[in-house]
């Protein structure tokens with residue numbers, strides 16, 4: 091039976107470490123780190139994530155602001171707000187929650203963010219630095235997975251890591267980070283996607299499988315090797331008769347895979363909370379390196 095990589099528990103540890111640092115900052119009479127989140131439209135899942143990010147900030151003592159725009163907002167209006175945040179001395183970092191409505195060019199928005207305040211690590215300058223192993227903000231979800239593996243002392247060196255999904259925010263940066271020359275890294279990486287035929291041929295020989303496709307129960311126990319490490323990034327809302335009206339499901343068929351794997355992340359309580367903790371970490375880094383602080 092697999093052991094659990096408990097993202098909720100580790101995220102709490104990280105939040106208390108950050109909280110202790112913020113207390114020191116406040117004691118020295120400096121202002122608290124400030125994170126701004128921009129939310130466009132009315133998507134239920136996006137609202138939930140952004141609200142929990144605001145709650146996380148309160149928990150560790152950060153200042154936070156939530157800027158809401160209707161789904162009909164123009165690109166120019168968003169760019170204007172980004173420009174304002176780029177120049178605000180009181181804002182250390184900000185994120186624009188994705189996805190954005192169709193009339194808005196996502197690349198243009200990401201390119202407009204000052205890389206020094208890009209706590210999502212999505213700007214090409216930061217993405218490039220990440221790939222070249224220079225210091226920068228790492229995208230929160232892959233950063234969260236690395237930190238989870240690190241805290242559980244999972245050896246990644248020399249291992250075969252198969253990633254399913256190549257998105258800008260998860261799969262692609264994850265593939266780069268697992269192959270970097272530091273810990274956790276030094277893996278041999280296979281990046282798979284919707285044009286990969288017979289994915290099981292790759293996953294069956296993988297020491298580590300990271301699923302980020304958004305297809306409930308996609309990864310079945312026949313597709314993995316005994317003793318594998320399984321990291322489930324997927325989160326899909328599945329309608330049900332519960333009070334909330336839905337429950338969350340990952341990309342991994344948890345019941346069957348847990349019998350065969352050595353380690354596995356649950357959904358919820360795995361990668362999701364780690365993502366949020368890493369956003370706080372990046373915001374603290376932005377604060378510490380801000381040109382507006384002495």
Ligand SMILES: NC(=O)C1=CN([C@@H]2O[C@H](COP(=O)(O)OP(=O)(O)OC[C@H]3O[C@@H](n4cnc5c(N)ncnc54)[C@H](OP(=O)(O)O)[C@@H]3O)[C@@H](O)[C@H]2O)C=CC1
Pocket residue numbers: 231254255256257258259260261282283284285286289302303304305323324325326361362363365
């Ligand atoms: N836990 C967390 O913190 C986070 C969770 N998520 C969740 O992770 C999941 C993925 O999101 P995101 O990374 O944004 O991905 P996207 O939805 O942007 O992309 C999905 C990726 O999966 C690939 N894919 C889709 N179907 C298959 C298939 N049958 N076989 C192989 N590859 C496939 C796609 O291939 P192609 O490129 O060819 O189209 C694409 O690369 C979602 O459930 C999302 O909610 C996302 C971010 C953070």
Ligand SMILES: Nc1nc(=O)c2c([nH]1)NC[C@@H]1CN(c3ccc(C(=O)N[C@@H](CCC(=O)O)C(=O)O)cc3)C=[N+]21
Pocket residue numbers: 138139142185186187188189210230231259325338357358359360361362363365366
């Ligand atoms: N600019 C931008 N940055 C992001 O980091 C970003 C984004 N856009 N768009 C969407 C994805 C998704 N994402 C999640 C964050 C937290 C949980 C999370 O906390 N999940 C909890 C459950 C939360 C719930 O109850 O719904 C868990 O897995 O235990 C999940 C998913 C960040 N993303």
